[in-house]
Amino acid sequence: MDRWRPAKTLCSLTLCSRHLHALFQPLLLYHITPDWSIHIIHLIIRLWRHPELARQVRHLVTSRLDCNGGPCKGLGEDKTRGDEVVEFIDNALDELFEPEEEDTRTKWRQHLLIPCKEAWLGLLLVRTTHLKTIEFSHGSTGLMSDILRKAARRQRPFHRAPPFPHLQAVFVSSQTADTRVDPAFLQPFFYFPAVRKINGGPMGESDRDGTETWSQDIRHCSRSVREFTIRPSWWCHSILDWLAASPALEHVALVFRLHPDEGHLPDKRKFHAPEFRHALLPFTRTLRTLHLQVEVPFAEDWRSVTNDTRPFGCLREFAVLEVLRIRWVHLLQAPPTARVLRFRAKETQSLVEILPASLRRLDVLEIEEHNWIDVLLQLSRLVQHQASFPRLERVGVHVRLLCLFSEQAG
Structure with a gap:
């Protein structure tokens, strides 16, 4: 059975009998491209309650992550106000955050109740521990970054085992010409145990000064990235941090673009x-391709x-x-x-x-x-x-x- 067959057909087949349910449900969950609707929220709740189902998800493609402070398109505000959903949100946040993270927990609760697509997809990411590839259409407000930083640092809920032990490839893109991927969003993937390939762009950091160098407090050694491709990109000093986090790097490809404030950019923010x-x-004994x-x-x-x-x-x-x-x-x-x-x-x-x-x-x-x-x-x-x-x-x-x-x- 082709895993790209429409989800409705697979879903119908799973309802025909127990045998067909056992046969086709793994295909239904193998590759998830969530269309934002109330059904996705119920699916995420189901995967949280049944980790054995969540482990069947191998490929996740997220649509654009965004939040304007109101209900995301496709859902009304009342859709997540039921007692069952509110109870689930509180239980999930208990698993995600330590008591000293009360401010972050409050922020997440507000976004989940709106409901905010990025917050709910963040919950989905926590449970899909057997992912092999993930693709982000970036527009993050920082909620997804909260999850990724926790995973890189092995913080709750990733404190018991290495995070995403099967994740091998990460793809990040920005769908609009006036937006870009912040390199801080990609940096956590350099500290996951199995990631080999990172591909993203357009990329650029707005201001390096004052940015938290949070990766310096990471002490584990599961630095597995072998290849990263960024096209296009402004020169980012974070790229040097990526190199330091990839001791066996084999492939590097960087396609630079002109910075909109190039005439006023200090030399330390330019490629040398x-x-x-x-x-x-x-990497004199590992680097096989270099594109600049x-x-x-x-x-x-x-x-x-x-x-x-x-x-x-x-x-x-x-x-x-x-x-x-x-x-x-x-x-x-x-x-x-x-x-x-x-x-x-x-x-x-x-x-x-x-x-x-x-x-x-x-x-x-x-x-x-x-x-x-x-x-x-x-x-x-x-x-x-x-x-x-x-x-x-x-x-x-x-x-x-x-x-x-x-x-x-x-």
């Missing part, structure tokens, strides 16, 4: 290639995305790096155009000197036309030293107003 390279040094690029290359103000023309530095020590996709300005420091051409070969660092022998594919991005001669010289050296790169199969170069590709047999 040497600093980022230093943060990657713990700009969302809209060659825009008139594209340089201000990083405000940094210093090269990334030598990559030879990254012994298993196979795929490198990087801006030319961060790969090599191009010599001034006024220099005599015959001296360039002697004064410019060579790709042969900085690339690892493990490389299979190289994409050089955002090459301006006045640097094209330098690029050709570098590529010719790469061909001459082909024996030093026995696995290299493809080199791509992306030039402004021109896109050329050359292929090299390994």
Whole structure:
């Protein structure tokens, strides 16, 4: 039976007989994409009361999380005022919060009674302990973040066992152009025991100053993330925290976008290639792919995305790096155009000197036309030293107003 079959059909089949109920109910719960209605609230209450059913949920996709202080669309205020629902809310909050968290508990109770979609989906997340993947359409008011931080810190109700021991992949997106995912929302997943992949965007933090560095008080060592992809993103210092929380990182992909206040942004809030390279040094024996690029290359103000023309530095020590996709300005420091051409070969660092022998594919991005001669010289050296790169199969170069590709047999 296809698990994507409409839920109404599966639900009808489960009512036909006990045998069909036992057969099809796991399929009905395997993949949940909640449509916001009173039925979802009753489902969440049922899953709370029957943990064996909640453990059957493997994939959860949440619609946009939002709360405007009133009843969420699709429900009236009176729908959650029944004594049974109020009693359930109080019992659930007793399980979620310690006595000293009374203020947070009061906030949650108010949101659950409204009813607020994010608060109820937060309750659902607590019970679906056997999730393998989760997808958020982000617009959080902070309620879901309360749950995620508790899980990362192993606080009640996650104090008895590691949280979400089967969760492997997390996807977060923002559906509107004027909203973004705060990196603090993603950070807890770097401390769950089985998460391997995090994919999100657009992402950006509004203000690093004064932000609680809550991850510093996490003492456990279940840091399992192997891959994260953020596209697009403003440069966030939190990314360095993510690197520190991922000791066996294999894949990193960052696509930067221009910050709306770029002209007034302090340098500490901008990307610096040497600093980022230093943060990657713990992964010289694990990092296999590295993508660093700009969302809209060659825009008139594209340089201000990083405000940094210093090269990334030598990559030879990254012994298993196979795929490198990087801006030319961060790969090599191009010599001034006024220099005599015959001296360039002697004064410019060579790709042969900085690339690892493990490389299979190289994409050089955002090459301006006045640097094209330098690029050709570098590529010719790469061909001459082909024996030093026995696995290299493809080199791509992306030039402004021109896109050329050359292929090299390994």
